[in-house]
Amino acid sequence: MVPLTRVAVITGANKGIGYFIALQLAVSGLFTDVIIGCRDSSRGAIASEEIQQKISIGSSSSTKMHSLPLIIGNVQSHTDFCERLEQEFGSASVLVNNAGFAYKGSDPTPFNEQTKKTFETNYYGLVDFTEKMIPLLKKGKDPRIVNVASMAGKLKQLSSELQTKYTDEQLTIEQLNSLMKSFEKDVHDGVHRQNGWSSSNYGMSKLGVIAATKVFAREEPSISVNSCCPGYCDTDMTSNMGRRSPDDGAKNAVIPATMKNPPTGEHFADFDVSTW
Ligand SMILES: NC(=O)c1ccc[n+]([C@@H]2O[C@H](COP(=O)([O-])OP(=O)(O)OC[C@H]3O[C@@H](n4cnc5c(N)ncnc54)[C@H](OP(=O)(O)O)[C@@H]3O)[C@@H](O)[C@H]2O)c1
Structure with a gap:
């Protein structure tokens, strides 16, 4: 049965780029409902109401805005969010994994602790939440996932040997998780640079997001x-x-989330398909 609703979910959308992704998807008129998943419920509710007001003043869209609690990196929160989504909406058509975290350059937290926290949200959290959302997306109309990565996730930050592993056409999420764990272990042992890894844990988390995007694209051919x-x-x-304004930056996620005949397994930058 084709669902009557077309639901878009955006993580971490109470501010920044995610806020504008939610606003642009709501204004597009392509969705009956836009849900922002936020870890602070009161700030989520304020953002949702504000976007609702903006669409009622500035567009003819009849999209309804909602805010649901979601902590990326907390697997129980992922489960709770997906259960509520299924009960209240039945399916989802678009997932934009936008929530992300980066330490400031001046932060004194040791590098291995920074790596753990950065990976928990940006990589492992995104992967687990996506895996839990896939069954709901498969029930949605014209389903799509857009992962907000970064220019910091460029492949060239790795040795050529590691590049070959990350771009393996047969790579699975399990194998990718092991590669990410190997980086964490080498960071812990203080040998990550000599073993061909990047010096940036944020860059590595986003490189993992781009690699996971390509694995999910291959494993889920019914989803862009x-x-x-x-x-x-x-x-x-x-x-x-x-x-760049966050409003403009948001367009890089909104384009693959809304374009006709979207590609799959691609990386977008500067408003077009780009290279890794
Ligand atoms: N800004 C850039 O130049 C840039 C460049 C490349 C990529 N990116 C990526 O773009 C995305 C958005 O960045 P931004 O610049 O808009 O950052 P931001 O202003 O710091 O906003 C980040 C958003 O993510 C939420 N968030 C962070 N950790 C979360 C968690 N564990 N669970 C749920 N929500 C969480 C934050 O919630 P709270 O308000 O509760 O903290 C906030 O809503 C990120 O993935 C970032 O890595 C940004």
Whole structure:
């Protein structure tokens, strides 16, 4: 049975780029409901109401906004969110994995602790939440996943030997998780640079997101799965140093989420398909 609803879910959308992704998807008129998954319920509710007001003033869209609690990296929260989504909406058509975290350059937390927390949200959390959302997406109309990665996730930060492993056409999520664990172990042992890994844990988390995008795209042919880089944006994450507005940055996720005949397994940057 074709669902009557067309639901878009955006993680971490109470501010920054995610807020504008939610606003642009709501204004598009392509969705009956747009749900923002936020870890702070009151800030989520405020953002949702604000977006609802903006669409009622500035567009003819009849999309309804909602905010549900979601902590990326907390598997119980992922399960609770998906159960509620299934009960209240039955399916989802678009998932934008936007929630992300980066330590400031001045943060004194040791590098291995930073790696653990960064990976928990940006990589393992995203992968687990996506796996839990896939059954709901398969029930949705024209299903799509867009993973917000970064230019920091470029493949060239790895040795050529590691590049070959990350781009293996047969790579599975389990094998990718093991590769990410190997990086963490080498960080813990202080040998990650000599073993060909990147010096950036944020970059490695986003490289993992791009690799996972390609695995999900191959394993789920009924879903269009793409990643994007929003560009260097003026948000809290960059201490407002970014040159691009979050409104413009959001378009890099909104394009693959809304375009006709979307590709799958591609990476978008600067508003078009790009290279890894
Ligand atoms: N800004 C850039 O220049 C840039 C460049 C490349 C890629 N990106 C990526 O773009 C995405 C959005 O970045 P942004 O610049 O908009 O960052 P931001 O302003 O710091 O916003 C991040 C959003 O993610 C949420 N979030 C973080 N960790 C979460 C968790 N564990 N569970 C649920 N929500 C969580 C935050 O919630 P709270 O408000 O509760 O903290 C916030 O809503 C991120 O994935 C980032 O890595 C950004």
